[in-house]
Amino acid sequence: MQKIRFDEAVRLVRKKDDRYQIDAYRFLREVLDITVKKLRGDELIEHRHVSGPELLDGFIEHAHSEYGSMAVIVLDSWGIRDSEDVGNVVFQLIEVGAFGKSEEDSPADFSGKIDLQQALRGPYQPTRQVLAARKVEEVPEAPPRGNKPVTPTEA
Numbered sequence: 001m002q003k004i005r006f007d008e009a010v011r012l013v014r015k016k017d018d019r020y021q022i023d024a025y026r027f028l029r030e031v032l033d034i035t036v037k038k039l040r041g042d043e044l045i046e047h048r049h050v051s052g053p054e055l056l057d058g059f060i061e062h063a064h065s066e067y068g069s070m071a072v073i074v075l076d077s078w079g080i081r082d083s084e085d086v087g088n089v090v091f092q093l094i095e096v097g098a099f100g101k102s103e104e105d106s107p108a109d110f111s112g113k114i115d116l117q118q119a120l121r122g123p124y125q126p127t128r129q130v131l132a133a134r135k136v137e138e139v140p141e142a143p144p145r146g147n148k149p150v151t152p153t154e155a
Helices: 006-016 022-040 052-077 083-095 116-124 128-133
Strands: none
Touching: 006 022, 006 083, 022 052, 022 083, 052 083, 052 116, 083 116
16 A cells, blocks of 8 residues: 555545544654654664554653643543554554554554553552551631621631
8 A cells, every 4th residue: 555645644534534633643643753763763764663552652651741641631632532542543544554554463452451541640640658648637617607708816
């Protein structure tokens, strides 16, 4: 199959299936380029194959780098909610000729391999030790005032 321009490929994919926003495809392309460079280094450009798990790792790493604690929200706004969505985008681009694949590649490479939401939220969640060490102080009940303003003695 002949390679086509990436923007044209995205347009063709979205014409048939508009579940994912254009930014999801562009982000995935960035992830692929970064992951190839990281994994393959100085190897020839023809050797661009990246496995599904490698791509997912790169996806999570790049999402953290670009969006930090907002990654889940940003990706959700593009329609990417789990690793299967990443696989769907990859295989849509393969289908129209924007990405290549090996004989071993399969949508199953992305199915249930990683909890994408947890992987994206993980670094930003407090640990149990932090929660256990924190003492919860009782908050005294506020005196009933109705609609009256606070007096200096109440403050």
